[in-house]
Structures are given as structure tokens and as C-alpha cells.
Amino acid sequence: MGxxxxxxxxxxxxxxxxxxxxxxxxxxxxxxxxxxxxxxAMSRFLxxxxxxxxxxxxxxxxxxxxxxxxxxxxxxxxxxxxxxxxKDTGTIQTYSISYLDKDAKRITNPIYVGVVSIDxxxxxxxxxxxxxxxxxxxxxxxxxxKAKWKPPLERTGSILDIEYFRPLKEGEQ
Amino acid sequence: MRxxxxxxxxxxxxxxxxxxxxxxxxxxxxxxxxxxxGIELKDVDAxxxxxxxxxxxxxxxxxxxxxxGCGAYGKPYMRVFVGGxxxxxxxxxxxxxxxxxxxxxxxxxxxxxxxxxxxxxxxxFAHIWxxxxxxxxxxNLIWIFAMEMNRYMTVHKIKKxxxxxxxxxxxxxxxxxxxxxxxxxxxxxxDVLNSExxxxxxxxxxxxxxxxxxxxLVMASEDAVKRLHVETxxxxxxxxxxxxxxxxxxxxxxxxEYVARAAKMAYKxxxxxxxxxxxxxxEPYDPFDYKELHHMEGLLLAKKGEAPIMTREGxxxxxxxxxxxxxxxxxxxxNPIAATMGVKIGELYWQLSGxxxxxxxxxxxxxxxxxxxxDLMQYGAVAxxxx
Numbered sequence: 001m002g003x004x005x006x007x008x009x010x011x012x013x014x015x016x017x018x019x020x021x022x023x024x025x026x027x028x029x030x031x032x033x034x035x036x037x038x039x040x041a042m043s044r045f046l047x048x049x050x051x052x053x054x055x056x057x058x059x060x061x062x063x064x065x066x067x068x069x070x071x072x073x074x075x076x077x078x079x080x081x082x083x084x085x086x087k088d089t090g091t092i093q094t095y096s097i098s099y100l101d102k103d104a105k106r107i108t109n110p111i112y113v114g115v116v117s118i119d120x121x122x123x124x125x126x127x128x129x130x131x132x133x134x135x136x137x138x139x140x141x142x143x144x145x146k147a148k149w150k151p152p153l154e155r156t157g158s159i160l161d162i163e164y165f166r167p168l169k170e171g172e173q
Numbered sequence: 174m175r176x177x178x179x180x181x182x183x184x185x186x187x188x189x190x191x192x193x194x195x196x197x198x199x200x201x202x203x204x205x206x207x208x209x210x211g212i213e214l215k216d217v218d219a220x221x222x223x224x225x226x227x228x229x230x231x232x233x234x235x236x237x238x239x240x241x242g243c244g245a246y247g248k249p250y251m252r253v254f255v256g257g258x259x260x261x262x263x264x265x266x267x268x269x270x271x272x273x274x275x276x277x278x279x280x281x282x283x284x285x286x287x288x289x290x291x292x293x294x295x296x297x298f299a300h301i302w303x304x305x306x307x308x309x310x311x312x313n314l315i316w317i318f319a320m321e322m323n324r325y326m327t328v329h330k331i332k333k334x335x336x337x338x339x340x341x342x343x344x345x346x347x348x349x350x351x352x353x354x355x356x357x358x359x360x361x362x363x364d365v366l367n368s369e370x371x372x373x374x375x376x377x378x379x380x381x382x383x384x385x386x387x388x389x390l391v392m393a394s395e396d397a398v399k400r401l402h403v404e405t406x407x408x409x410x411x412x413x414x415x416x417x418x419x420x421x422x423x424x425x426x427x428x429x430e431y432v433a434r435a436a437k438m439a440y441k442x443x444x445x446x447x448x449x450x451x452x453x454x455x456e457p458y459d460p461f462d463y464k465e466l467h468h469m470e471g472l473l474l475a476k477k478g479e480a481p482i483m484t485r486e487g488x489x490x491x492x493x494x495x496x497x498x499x500x501x502x503x504x505x506x507x508n509p510i511a512a513t514m515g516v517k518i519g520e521l522y523w524q525l526s527g528x529x530x531x532x533x534x535x536x537x538x539x540x541x542x543x544x545x546x547x548d549l550m551q552y553g554a555v556a557x558x559x560x
Contacts, residue, residue, distance in 0.1 A: 002181050002211030004528040008351045009201035010186030010386070011193065018288075023192060028231060034304070042305050067423075068306055074418060094327070094426060096319030098372035102311040104295035110373075113310065114320055115422045125423045128307055128320075136373070141327045160309050 067121035086120030132164035178406035181210025184515030187507030199242030218276035223263030225510035228297035256547025285509035329478030337365035347501025354507035384507035388515030405526035413438030417551035432471025
């Protein structure tokens with residue numbers, strides 16, 4: 001018959017122990033590079049971004065415009081049927097105001113980031129992107145926004161060809 | 174399918190940085206689990222391990238790298254990985270090894286050592302994002318939680334004060350856990366609300382810490398339970414798992430539908446049709462305070478938007494009607510991703526077998542549920558355990 005554990009193993013080290021090499025350790029710095037083929041759906045999507053347009057794929061079985069576009073529908077599991085241009089306006093579904101960069105380093109000018117659902121795609125289908133021309137007091141879920149595109153010559157076929165989404169102005173399409 | 178019980182468990186301290194290597198941590202936790210079950214490695218038919226991204230250790234094939242520490246030498250062995258869901262899913266894998274009749278006794282060993290990754294494990298989390306749609310935006314993993322938390326708060330009009338109550342409860346519960354990294358007997362809601370804003374609405378004390386640690390379980394068939402004369406087996410009553418769309422920007426983040434589907438699968442197996450009445454306590458996965466609430470709703474223990482109200486009313490305190498995270502959870506004990514099995518499945522085992530010591534829920538408990546959540550906001554693993 002066994003017994004309830006009484007002793008809990010593990011030897012704690014401090015950051016100082018490690019950085020000042022008070023413990024025996026080894027180090028390694030990987031250098032890995034990747035280049036990805038963007039594939040069928042994303043190649044067209046990225047090339048359209050270069051032209052200042054957003055494009056989705058229609059699934060005629062589900063009667064949906066899927067965005068970001070994809071060559072098959074995960075729900076009915078049939079190939080999607082055709083390319084459909086959608087608008088560059090949409091609605092903020094959620095957002096964050098980040099004081100951290102990608103390595104968890106603190107930054108003073110916060111990044112406004114969130115999910116924007118795009119007009120012309122099926123309900124609540126969108127992408128993650130930055131928001132600009134907003135403050136922490138003006139940004140809100142449900143805010144109508146529009147893409148701020150980079151100038152054509154600066155576009156590279158990247159999600160960053162949109163600089164950010166900004167508030168939609170009155171009367172603007 | 175055969176009945177399966179947990180008959181022993183072990184775990185190491187959870188700390189920001191531990192001296193031991195992954196395999197040394199695995200050995201410590203595994204040895205404890207074997208001793209607590211009163212068996213030796215020769216009695217074990219199969220070994221399952223779980224660990225999160227290889228990038229933390231900088232060693233690919235991590236499952237092979239630490240396998241000897243799991244007691245895998247010369248035995249059927251596999252590693253499972255479903256992101257943060259691994260903390261519960263590897264026990265589900267142990268369950269089907271035995272339920273299927275392939276094994277009579279199985280070891281399940283989960284390990285995580287996040288401290289090796291310099292300067293911060295966040296740099297590795299960056300590589301879980303989609304390379305075309307997300308990564309050019311240089312995302313931080315905390316963004317995911319911030320965006321989900323904001324959507325959840327806004328849809329249900331939840332105040333941050335009510336969410337902070339979860340961090341306070343769990344960090345206080347953790348005072349009674351011998352392995353805890355961030356226990357705090359005096360923490361208040363104001364401490365949480367005044368802590369550094371990292372990615373609004375997420376503040377520093379809303380988050381569990383990165384940790385090193387390992388945890389292990391011994392699982393056994395009904396035959397083995399009888400043969401070994403186990404006095405306090407805790408049965409796996411139901412299990413479920415589910416993945417949602419990988420297109421996470423196409424989903425409404427306010428409710429984890431995939432958790433609900435996994436929970437329904439587990440409840441059906443456990444013959445539970447009214448979880449709020451039939452579940453006595455829960456260990457919802459709590460890497461962030463709002464996630465406990467989100468998961469209580471996904472586990473159908475609260476109606477949508479009602480988990481914060483239950484928390485405010487004290488229902489989820491250790492002596493409440495539905496204690497949640499009596500262990501102290503990830504928020505209080507620590508978050509070594511896959512090794513959180515020790516405060517999820519492990520806590521259900523220790524509570525239901527009456528071995529939780531100072532953490533023991535003061536009233537009678539017969540059935541508990543836990544979940545773990547992972548990948549990029551779409552993986553749910555659920556287990557119902559009982560006596």
C-alpha cells in the first residue's frame with residue numbers, strides 16, 4: 001500500500017545564480033531561418049493586399065464568404081467555390097492596449113491591437129490588426145473602422161500593407 | 174470500455190527556475206507517484222508523457238530526451254502535446270491506454286522547464302502564431318488573453334473587480350499548497366487592480382507565472398485496483414476533448430464553445446446531466462483569472478456571464494457550495510504548462526482520496542471536474558473524476 005507524499009522535491013535557483021554563473025550551466029544560441037510558401041489561398045490574399053484590396057472565398061454550400069480566404073471549408077469540408085472582393089471597413093470585435101513587445105519587454109507608447117471583422121465577409125469573420133488614430137478613451141468594441149493602407153510603392157504583399165485600422169469618418173464608405 | 178482509476182500522484186515544487194534538468198524533474202515526480210501508489214516500475218505496462226513546445230528547452234524530440242526520467246525505458250511510450258491542453262489531455266491518453274485493455278497500469282508524466290529559454294519564454298511563444306496572418310504584427314501571447322478577456326468583459330458587462338476576485342482566491346488558496354510559487358495570504362482586489370498594466374485589460378496579477386516543474390500519475394484498471402488492494406482509488410468517470418476553428422479571428426471569443434463540447438462528451442460518459450448539481454468541486458484551468466470564469470461557463474457550471482456573480486457571492490471559495498481551484502491553481506501554485514497536471518488532475522485525485530491536507534475541502538465531495546485549455550485559443554480537454 002502506498003502513502004501520501006510528504007516531501008516535495010526541487011531545488012530553486014535565483015536569476016542571480018544563473019546570470020552570475022553561480023551554477024554549472026551550458027549555453028546555446030540557435031540560428032534558424034524559414035521561408036514559407038504562402039500557398040493557394042494566402043498567395044492571392046497577399047497579392048491583393050499589394051493592390052489595396054481585401055478578398056475572401058465563397059463557400060456556396062454554407063452560403064458564406066470566408067475571410068481570411070481558404071481553399072476548403074472546414075465545416076462542410078468541400079472546396080470553396082470562388083473569389084469575392086470584400087470591403088476594407090469593419091467593426092472592432094475586441095482589442096487590447098499593449099505595453100509589452102513580442103519579447104515581453106516594456107514599451108511606453110502602447111500598441112493598440114485587436115480583431116476587426118470585415119464588412120462583406122460573413123458575420124464576425126476578420127483578422128487581427130493594429131488600430132491607429134485612437135486613444136484609450138475613444139477606442140471601443142463595436143467601433144466602425146477602415147484600413148489605412150501604405151502608399152502603393154511601399155506595399156510588399158504583407159498583412160503590414162495595411163498600416164492599421166482607423167475610425168471610420170462620418171459619411172465615409 | 175474498462176474502468177480506470179488514479180491510484181497515485183506526485184509533483185515537484187513549481188518555481189521560476191529549478192536546478193534539476195527535465196529528466197531529473199520527471200524522475201522526482203515519477204518516483205513520488207510510484208511510492209504513493211505503492212508499486213515499482215516493473216509493475217507499469219505503459220508510459221505516457223506530456224510537455225509543451227520543444228522551444229522552451231531548445232531540445233526537439235523532448236519526449237525522447239527526458240523519457241528515462243519518466244520510467245519509459247524498455248516500455249511502450251508516447252508523448253502527447255496539445256498546447257496548454259496537455260495538462261489534462263495526457264491523463265486522458267493514460268485513460269485510453271487502460272480503458273482499451275492495452276495496459277493494466279500506466280504512468281503519466283508531465284514536465285515543463287520554461288526557465289532555460291532566454292531572456293523570457295515569451296520569445297518562444299511568438300512561434301505559435303500563424304506565420305502569414307499574425308506574426309508580421311509581432312504579437313505577444315498575452316494579447317490573445319487580453320483580447321479574449323475584453324470581449325468576455327464587454328459582452329457580459331463584467332467589472333475588473335469581479336475578475337480580480339479569482340486571482341485573490343487562488344493565490345490565497347495556494348498558501349496551503351506545499352509546491353506553490355506565488356501564494357499570498359494577504360493579497361487584495363486592490364493589489365490586483367493596482368498592479369502593472371501589461372496589455373489592457375490584463376494586469377500583472379491577473380496572470381500566472383512561467384514556471385519549472387513536473388507532475389506524475391499512476392493510473393490502473395479495475396483489476397489492478399483490486400489486485401493491489403488500493404484503498405482510495407479515484408475513478409476517471411468521463412473524459413472529453415475538442416478543437417475549435419484554427420481561424421480564431423472568425424470566432425466570438427466571449428464563450429469557449431470547444432470547452433462546452435468537450436465537457437458534454439465527458440459528462441455524457443460520466444452520466445451527468447446537471448453539472449451544477451452533480452459536480453461538487455472543480456479545477457478549471459486558470460492561467461489568467463478571467464479564464465477560470467470563462468472555463469466555469471464552458472464547463473456548464475455557470476450560465477454565460479454568471480461565473481463572476483458566483484465568485485462574488487463566495488460560492489467558489491474552498492468552503493463554498495462549488496469550490497473552484499482549491500489547489501491554488503495556476504495563478505497561485507504556478508504555470509509550468511503541461512506539468513499543471515499536478516494542480517488539475519493531481520488535485521482532483523488528492524481531494525477525492527482525502528489526501529489534500531490543509532487544502533482539503535471541508536465538506537463531503539464525490540465528484541470533481543477539471544479542464545485544460547491550449548493551442549491558440551481552441552483546444553479543450555476535460556476530465557470528470559469521482560469516488
